[in-house]
Amino acid sequence: MPKLSERAETLPASPIRKLVPLADAAEQRGVGVYYLNIGQPDIPTPPQFFQAVDQSDIAVLAYSHSAGNESLRQQIADYYERLGHDIRPDQIIVTTGASEALSFVFAAITNPSDEIIVPEPFYANYNSFSLAKDAKVVPVTTHLEDNFALPSIDAFREKINDRTRAILICNPGNPTGILYTRQELEALRDLAREHDLFLIADEVYREFAYDSSEHLSILGFEGVDENVIVIDSISKRFSACGARIGCVISRNTELMDVIIKMAQARLSPPTFGQMGAEAAYQLPASYYAEVVDEYRGRRDALKQALAEIPGVVCPDINGAFYAMVQLPVDSAEDFCHWLLDEFEHEGKTIMLAPGAGFYATPGLGVDQVRIAYVLNQEELRSAMKCLAAALTAYQARTKSVNAAP
Amino acid sequence: MPKLSERAETLPASPIRKLVPLADAAEQRGVGVYYLNIGQPDIPTPPQFFQAVDQSDIAVLAYSHSAGNESLRQQIADYYERLGHDIRPDQIIVTTGASEALSFVFAAITNPSDEIIVPEPFYANYNSFSLAKDAKVVPVTTHLEDNFALPSIDAFREKINDRTRAILICNPGNPTGILYTRQELEALRDLAREHDLFLIADEVYREFAYDSSEHLSILGFEGVDENVIVIDSISKRFSACGARIGCVISRNTELMDVIIKMAQARLSPPTFGQMGAEAAYQLPASYYAEVVDEYRGRRDALKQALAEIPGVVCPDINGAFYAMVQLPVDSAEDFCHWLLDEFEHEGKTIMLAPGAGFYATPGLGVDQVRIAYVLNQEELRSAMKCLAAALTAYQARTKSVNAAP
Numbered sequence: 001m002p003k004l005s006e007r008a009e010t011l012p013a014s015p016i017r018k019l020v021p022l023a024d025a026a027e028q029r030g031v032g033v034y035y036l037n038i039g040q041p042d043i044p045t046p047p048q049f050f051q052a053v054d055q056s057d058i059a060v061l062a063y064s065h066s067a068g069n070e071s072l073r074q075q076i077a078d079y080y081e082r083l084g085h086d087i088r089p090d091q092i093i094v095t096t097g098a099s100e101a102l103s104f105v106f107a108a109i110t111n112p113s114d115e116i117i118v119p120e121p122f123y124a125n126y127n128s129f130s131l132a133k134d135a136k137v138v139p140v141t142t143h144l145e146d147n148f149a150l151p152s153i154d155a156f157r158e159k160i161n162d163r164t165r166a167i168l169i170c171n172p173g174n175p176t177g178i179l180y181t182r183q184e185l186e187a188l189r190d191l192a193r194e195h196d197l198f199l200i201a202d203e204v205y206r207e208f209a210y211d212s213s214e215h216l217s218i219l220g221f222e223g224v225d226e227n228v229i230v231i232d233s234i235s236k237r238f239s240a241c242g243a244r245i246g247c248v249i250s251r252n253t254e255l256m257d258v259i260i261k262m263a264q265a266r267l268s269p270p271t272f273g274q275m276g277a278e279a280a281y282q283l284p285a286s287y288y289a290e291v292v293d294e295y296r297g298r299r300d301a302l303k304q305a306l307a308e309i310p311g312v313v314c315p316d317i318n319g320a321f322y323a324m325v326q327l328p329v330d331s332a333e334d335f336c337h338w339l340l341d342e343f344e345h346e347g348k349t350i351m352l353a354p355g356a357g358f359y360a361t362p363g364l365g366v367d368q369v370r371i372a373y374v375l376n377q378e379e380l381r382s383a384m385k386c387l388a389a390a391l392t393a394y395q396a397r398t399k400s401v402n403a404a405p
Numbered sequence: 406m407p408k409l410s411e412r413a414e415t416l417p418a419s420p421i422r423k424l425v426p427l428a429d430a431a432e433q434r435g436v437g438v439y440y441l442n443i444g445q446p447d448i449p450t451p452p453q454f455f456q457a458v459d460q461s462d463i464a465v466l467a468y469s470h471s472a473g474n475e476s477l478r479q480q481i482a483d484y485y486e487r488l489g490h491d492i493r494p495d496q497i498i499v500t501t502g503a504s505e506a507l508s509f510v511f512a513a514i515t516n517p518s519d520e521i522i523v524p525e526p527f528y529a530n531y532n533s534f535s536l537a538k539d540a541k542v543v544p545v546t547t548h549l550e551d552n553f554a555l556p557s558i559d560a561f562r563e564k565i566n567d568r569t570r571a572i573l574i575c576n577p578g579n580p581t582g583i584l585y586t587r588q589e590l591e592a593l594r595d596l597a598r599e600h601d602l603f604l605i606a607d608e609v610y611r612e613f614a615y616d617s618s619e620h621l622s623i624l625g626f627e628g629v630d631e632n633v634i635v636i637d638s639i640s641k642r643f644s645a646c647g648a649r650i651g652c653v654i655s656r657n658t659e660l661m662d663v664i665i666k667m668a669q670a671r672l673s674p675p676t677f678g679q680m681g682a683e684a685a686y687q688l689p690a691s692y693y694a695e696v697v698d699e700y701r702g703r704r705d706a707l708k709q710a711l712a713e714i715p716g717v718v719c720p721d722i723n724g725a726f727y728a729m730v731q732l733p734v735d736s737a738e739d740f741c742h743w744l745l746d747e748f749e750h751e752g753k754t755i756m757l758a759p760g761a762g763f764y765a766t767p768g769l770g771v772d773q774v775r776i777a778y779v780l781n782q783e784e785l786r787s788a789m790k791c792l793a794a795a796l797t798a799y800q801a802r803t804k805s806v807n808a809a810p
């Protein structure tokens with residue numbers, strides 16, 4: 001057969017989605033599945049979103065502007081103004097989800113074999129998007145026992161070489177649930193400026209900050225307009241993952257001129273999603289407050305439930321809606337397979353994302369899983385009971401296997 | 406400032422969209438614009454499409470399956486069955502427009518500096534998508550005076566080297582309006598098989614065939630399942646460009662396994678667009694017949710109007726809704742700028758896509774434009790009167806400029 005590309009060979013399967021066929025099979029057998037593997041919230045999408053789509057009185061579902069409708073970009077700029085950031089509509093390019101925003105940015109700033117420094121564990125698709133451009137993610141390891149705080153800035157500095165193009169962070173963190181401090185962010189800013197690197201922040205979970213510490217956007221930094229790139233999305237903010245509306249934001253004109261050419265090549269972002277997003281960005285502050293209260297309650301319920309399971313270690317989680325959790329198993333990957341293939345508790349099982357897929361360094365995260373707390377508190381508690389029962393059964397099974405002659 | 410990628414420097418501006426700021430400025434001055442630059446049909450999107458979206462009773466706008474909803478893929482498979490092609494839902498991956506389908510395919514089959522052979526003139530974005538993967542489009546020139554028919558197969562054969570990965574055609578052709586013959590297609594099939602190349606056909610204009618000659622899909626070829634890749638989209642078929650729903654179709658399992666990983670990395674195609682598409686694919690054959698009749702009438706009106714303008718050469722056009730037309734000007738690019746910057750006729754001007762942007766070979770197509778006949782016959786005739794008046798004024802202007810001391 002004709003040859004595939006080399007990158008095709010190296011492309012990893014998504015740790016978040018690769019177990020889907022096993023989950024489908026479990027459902028086929030009549031076993032219910034708690035889906036905690038994927039950041040797909042169960043929070044209803046705001047009715048205003050659907051209304052805007054339903055009430056749109058258009059005869060032709062046409063391409064929009066390649067950068068996204070001007071009216072939507074104005075709403076996004078207004079949203080940033082309310083957050084205290086001065087962003088013009090022409091500093092925003094609307095994309096088909098944050099995924100496309102990341103793809104555009106990687107294509108605009110990396111040559112083949114260029115490097116992007118990313119604290120690990122990181123959102124697994126950073127790897128896929130960089131591989132698609134033949135660029136390389138260079139990890140700076142953070143540790144569960146430190147609640148995934150950034151190591152000293154020297155750990156970043158020593159990874160910088162002449163192939164380094166950017167430092168990329170996710171804040172609040174997927175999969176870690178961390179919220180970076182001002183001190184951590186300022187150190188990264190200074191390093192990016194010193195080495196003339198892009199500083200990219202994926203801030204799609206911006207509102208999801210649960211404790212006294214506030215989320216800090218890198219858009220607030222001064223004197224680094226050429227360096228700062230923000231990746232954003234409505235998927236989590238408005239529970240509208242299927243709209244596929246994100247954006248890339250930068251005050252670097254030269255960069256945005258390149259990205260608009262890429263945006264023109266793919267014609268336009270989805271029209272319906274833009275209509276809904278425009279309505280959603282006009283929601284009052286109370287909308288965000290309610291959603292964040294709901295997730296804070298879930299976070300607390302998850303932490304409490306996990307604390308009661310022997311051998312499970314859950315770090316502090318202050319933002320987003322994920323936790324990287326250590327399990328008392330040798331291979332979280334095997335355990336996740338077994339959960340779907342063989343286990344059930346009261347007719348249910350649980351789907352988790354194996355941790356190793358969120359690390360670039362081989363061997364790390366093998367006993368960790370990412371839990372997305374995207375179910376309501378009651379379901380979450382039931383899911384954690386299911387997990388506790390599963391761990392007990394799995395350990396018993398392992399022992400009996402080991403005891404076999 | 407931080408360095409951009411090398412591909413960022415080479416990325417061309419879209420010939421179809423780059424004049425948009427000038428058109429915006431014309432509208433600002435109160436000059437109406439006939440938009441014949443872009444394949445954005447004015448045909449109403451079927452009401453069934455909007456109804457499916459409006460009637461969807463969902464609380465959460467969730468991610469879909471990364472390959473697209475199973476129910477949509479089944480409808481697409483049924484559509485292909487009606488066309489006589491046996492395609493299973495798992496041989497279809499739904500994408501965010503044909504644009505994403507092309508991006509995925511190029512990423513899956515090319516390494517940096519690999520080559521894809523494409524008859525020129527070609528859809529300009531083939532160049533952008535290949536450049537984004539650092540691959541190279543190698544043109545085989547076709548000529549207006551031959552109605553852009555393919556040259557002998559040897560012209561393709563002599564472009565093949567060890568970097569060649571695929572032959573890509575657009576059938577019916579954008580921008581040429583050509584419908585390839587069985588003989589032409591079979592020659593390409595044999596060549597692809599002989600050299601173990603992918604044969605990619607962009608068939609998004611499949612239904613738009615106006616004369617006795619029928620559109621032939623490469624899906625009908627036997628013995629080349631590993632080689633054949635079809636790019637498809639609902640944008641033109643159902644006048645739903647803003648839905649951003651396309652697909653890639655192949656019976657090559659290994660290729661589809663790679664593309665599904667890319668699809669998983671970007672999560673999912675837009676949910677609303679998929680709902681509408683599923684309804685549209687259930688439309689009866691009469692829907693297509695009506696649309697094709699409408700375009701056939703436009704094609705005839707355009708040909709007739711162009712035949713009456715001195716110095717304009719329009720080739721035979723049998724499919725899609727474009728014509729590459731030769732104008733009596735030295736630089737179609739300058740003329741297109743001038744149309745938007747300086748000209749008006751009865752309060753209107755006309756936006757065309759300069760031809761050179763559809764060629765990879767420098768110097769070709771400089772006196773050509775692409776006309777998309779996406780307006781109704783009356784508007785199209787008015788637009789052609791506007792073009793005739795413009796050419797007269799432009800030639801007078803050029804003469805007086807040349808006559809100046």
